[in-house]
Amino acid sequence: MFEITAVESFSPSTFLWEINAPEIARAARPGQFVIVHCDETSERIPLTIADFDAVKGTITIVIQAAGKGTLEMMAYKAGDRISAVAGPLGEPSEIENFGTVVLVGGGLGAAPVYPILRALKLKGCHTISIIGFRTKSLVFWEGRFRRYSDESIIVTDDGSYGEKGLVTQPLKDIIMERQINRVIAIGPLVMMRSCAEVTRPFGVRTIVSVNPIMVDGTGMCGSCRVSLGDEVKFACIDGPDMDGHLVNFDELIIRQKRFVKYEKQSLALYEKKCPK
Ligand SMILES: Cc1cc2nc3c(=O)[nH]c(=O)nc-3n(C[C@H](O)[C@H](O)[C@H](O)COP(=O)(O)OP(=O)(O)OC[C@H]3O[C@@H](n4cnc5c(N)ncnc54)[C@H](O)[C@@H]3O)c2cc1C
Ligand code: FES
Structure with a gap:
């Protein structure tokens, strides 16, 4: 389990999570991402590592609620725990003195x-x-x-x-x-x-x-x-x-756009189950 150590709201649909993930924080490089899995019923959501602190052992992700999976994430508070965070994934960005x-x-x-x-x-x-x-x-x-x-x-x-x-x-x-x-x-x-x-x-x-x-x-x-x-x-x-x-x-x-039809159905079901 991974603890969400801080949540910050930027707007009604964008928010930040800081997650306690010491091994990922130690290995992370700019440009990489994680896949977050909140619980056994939720989707796997790829999200870019927006910041990382190897000393504190945390990573930061910034999320835009785009559909059911990311809307569900909005309900989490600091101190809550999620099932899995896989990463760091992907190739790091090239970092050199380019001029x-x-x-x-x-x-x-x-x-x-x-x-x-x-x-x-x-x-x-x-x-x-x-x-x-x-x-x-x-x-x-x-x-x-x-x-x-x-x-x-x-x-x-x-x-x-x-x-x-x-x-x-x-x-x-x-x-x-x-x-x-x-x-x-x-x-x-x-x-x-x-x-x-x-x-x-x-x-x-x-x-x-x-x-x-x-x-x-x-x-x-x-x-x-x-x-x-x-x-x-x-x-x-x-x-x-x-x-x-x-x-x-x-x-x-x-x-x-190839799954839009199913994404809309999934969102409609979610909104019926959890009205705003
Ligand atoms: C490498 C990578 C990094 C990303 N980083 C961020 C980030 O830092 N912050 C952020 O808010 N979003 C990020 N995204 C997009 C984010 O993963 C999708 O918005 C999210 O998966 C949507 O899921 P949903 O259930 O809320 O919406 P859905 O209703 O399922 O989908 C809404 C739209 O999101 C996209 N999407 C859906 N599922 C996926 C998926 N498995 N992978 C990629 N795109 C998907 C599609 O365009 C879809 O039309 C990133 C995606 C990738 C691939
Ligand atoms: S997500 Fe499956 S090959 Fe890239």
Whole structure:
């Protein structure tokens, strides 16, 4: 059993868990994820490790309630215990002194960007962060981002905080005026695809973190396959980080929706059983 040591709510649908998991915290690297299994009846949910503290023995995950499984997670409080946390899974992000790196986080994607930003800053990179949210009330971890960013930009779709617009606009402005050695973009698939399209004409290496539907998380089921150029890769063992200029986003977006009918049925049953 794993104890949830802290719960923090960021908005009505986004929240943070800190979990006591000393072995995972010791082994975790930026870019990796865990699969959480709350109890024997719940789904296996892949979630990125948004922070880890080897001394304290904890990992942090940030969750967006997207369906039945993640809605069930919202009911847990600090001190509760969950059945299983498997990880760290996936390949760690490449961390080197690349020079000037732009890190782009869209919505909840800001959480997985954070440990990569911190590690790159500590390696000596010049870090520029761009984080984007729909509106001011959804902004989280601004202080953490500023601490490890040489330059930091916040945008909101509706202009209620920071600059108005999408993350792609400041990304384009920066790429057009200066030498950028690498871009890391994490967020919804359409946002990562747009970032990759902004950087493609400039030939700036662009890493995205793909999140296809995963089952085992260990390379055996094939659910998380991604077409990368002429190759087929499995995001759980070859990724989640991948070259954004090679990922077939169109296929990924279609595959991401393949169980929507069942997800809707499952959510409807859950809402009937547990009305708000
Ligand atoms: C490597 C990886 C890291 C992720 N990190 C985070 C994170 O840090 N925070 C976060 O909130 N979410 C993260 N996700 C997405 C999260 O796993 C899904 O939102 C969650 O599984 C949805 O389950 P559900 O029962 O609540 O919703 P459902 O109603 O079952 O599904 C809602 C949508 O979530 C996606 N989804 C469903 N099941 C899975 C699955 N097994 N694997 C991947 N996607 C699924 C599908 O697009 C689906 O349409 C990550 C996914 C992957 C693969
Ligand atoms: S989740 Fe099964 S192969 Fe990746």
